[in-house]
Amino acid sequence: MGERAWWSGLAALALGLAFLAVSALLWAGGGKSYRLLRAKLRLGGLLLGLGAVATGCGDKDDSLVMCYAGGWDSDSYAQPDIEVDSTSLDFGTLTVGQSTLLTVTVRNNGASSLSVSSVDLVDETGAFATTFEGSTDLVPGGELTIDVTFTPTDHGAHESTLTITSNDPDHPALNVLLTGEGIVP
Numbered sequence: 001m002g003e004r005a006w007w008s009g010l011a012a013l014a015l016g017l018a019f020l021a022v023s024a025l026l027w028a029g030g031g032k033s034y035r036l037l038r039a040k041l042r043l044g045g046l047l048l049g050l051g052a053v054a055t056g057c058g059d060k061d062d063s064l065v066m067c068y069a070g071g072w073d074s075d076s077y078a079q080p081d082i083e084v085d086s087t088s089l090d091f092g093t094l095t096v097g098q099s100t101l102l103t104v105t106v107r108n109n110g111a112s113s114l115s116v117s118s119v120d121l122v123d124e125t126g127a128f129a130t131t132f133e134g135s136t137d138l139v140p141g142g143e144l145t146i147d148v149t150f151t152p153t154d155h156g157a158h159e160s161t162l163t164i165t166s167n168d169p170d171h172p173a174l175n176v177l178l179t180g181e182g183i184v185p
Helices: 003-028 034-054 064-070
Strands: 082-084 088-095 100-108 114-122 128-130 136-138 143-150 156-166 173-183
Touching: 082 156, 082 173, 088 100, 088 143, 100 114, 100 136, 100 156, 114 128, 114 143, 128 156, 136 143, 143 156, 143 173
Parallel strands: 088 173
Antiparallel strands: 082 100, 100 143, 114 136, 114 156, 128 143, 156 173
16 A cells, blocks of 8 residues: 555544534534534545545554554555464374374465465474475465474384474464374284
8 A cells, every 4th residue: 555545644634623522512512413413424434534544544453443453555454364274183092103194184274375384393203294395485365285294203202293384474483283093012
């Protein structure tokens, strides 16, 4: 959004507040025309609404009170928003040497491209593996499926962490806990 549109929206906000203030004064002072008062209240509300739209106020997760007080640049709303279908995968119990595969679905719920720069697996036992390598971009609404395999190398509990690194400003590194148990027949 350009600076001119933001200032126009701010002017509409100010005009809307002025109409509401004048209308309130007329009402308190016993204004002569109820219809005129109602029309001014509607116009004030309309201008407030137009000002909110023009300044980018009222978007997802924003307080209108804070917005009217400070106003924001609409570019701050065009951000990626990462979400995974699960923050933990439990592979259950497997015989040592057997394998099972589970998936993690990554979604971009944001308004701009989500860049998944890496998927790292911290696994000291070598029981977990993923075939995802490199990086990828997800358009808004896009999804990525990451396959994770569990192959227990010895008996006992196994635990690892899958870290998904992205350009999401709120969650630049998202961890998925991986657990499973190996048994000897």
